[in-house]
Amino acid sequence: MACSNALLSGEQHICVKCLIDLPKTYYHIDNENPVVKSFWGRAPVKYAAAYYYFKKNSGVQSLLHNLKYKGQKELGERLGLMYGADLKASDNFKTVDVIMPVPLHKKKKRQRGYNQSEHFAMGLAQSMGVMLDTKSLIKTVHTKSQTKKNRIERVKNVAEVFTLTNPQQLAGKHVLLVDDVITTGATIEACALKLAEADNITISVVSIAYAN
Numbered sequence: 001m002a003c004s005n006a007l008l009s010g011e012q013h014i015c016v017k018c019l020i021d022l023p024k025t026y027y028h029i030d031n032e033n034p035v036v037k038s039f040w041g042r043a044p045v046k047y048a049a050a051y052y053y054f055k056k057n058s059g060v061q062s063l064l065h066n067l068k069y070k071g072q073k074e075l076g077e078r079l080g081l082m083y084g085a086d087l088k089a090s091d092n093f094k095t096v097d098v099i100m101p102v103p104l105h106k107k108k109k110r111q112r113g114y115n116q117s118e119h120f121a122m123g124l125a126q127s128m129g130v131m132l133d134t135k136s137l138i139k140t141v142h143t144k145s146q147t148k149k150n151r152i153e154r155v156k157n158v159a160e161v162f163t164l165t166n167p168q169q170l171a172g173k174h175v176l177l178v179d180d181v182i183t184t185g186a187t188i189e190a191c192a193l194k195l196a197e198a199d200n201i202t203i204s205v206v207s208i209a210y211a212n
């Protein structure tokens with residue numbers, strides 16, 4: 001899924017060479033990494049990390065393309081299982097109570113057939129032994145694609161499009177908000193601001209990749 005080469009016996013989704021060569025960030029053990037810094041002054045994000053660095057025309061881009069557009073849902077779960085093992089061993093993320101994917105609007109989910117971030121979150125939840133919540137945060141407004149928008153346009157595009165259905169249920173919890181890739185962080189920012197309506201909530205963020 002990263003290099004397009006044939007898998008050998010025993011390999012799943014990603015060959016051993018790519019598992020070794022794909023550029024990991026190790027941000028989960030760095031309290032002042034570029035991902036968490038990108039939310040300072042914007043949203044109440046306690047910790048943030050990404051599994052890989054994103055670059056165009058790279059193996060990581062190929063992974064994300066296969067996950068998002070080629071129906072490779074199991075790839076998301078596989079990545080979640082792998083990264084979850086790292087997060088569970090991290091002091092920053094081992095206190096997570098709830099894992100929550102960035103939601104898709106029901107129209108978009110119907111068109112695509114699935115939420116790629118949800119499948120990544122499923123793998124994380126299984127690996128970390130944490131509850132998965134796909135009901136508390138919902139997207140109530142269908143927005144246009146963020147792909148070709150700049151940061152200001154992205155922020156405006158997702159402002160006030162999410163709804164928190166049961167803030168009392170998340171009170172006092174450490175919630176891990178999950179997305180496939182973080183670029184400007186506008187979507188995560190909008191989700192985090194909505195989650196902050198719950199009393200005494202701690203919000204952390206992870207993604208498969210970070211595009212700086």
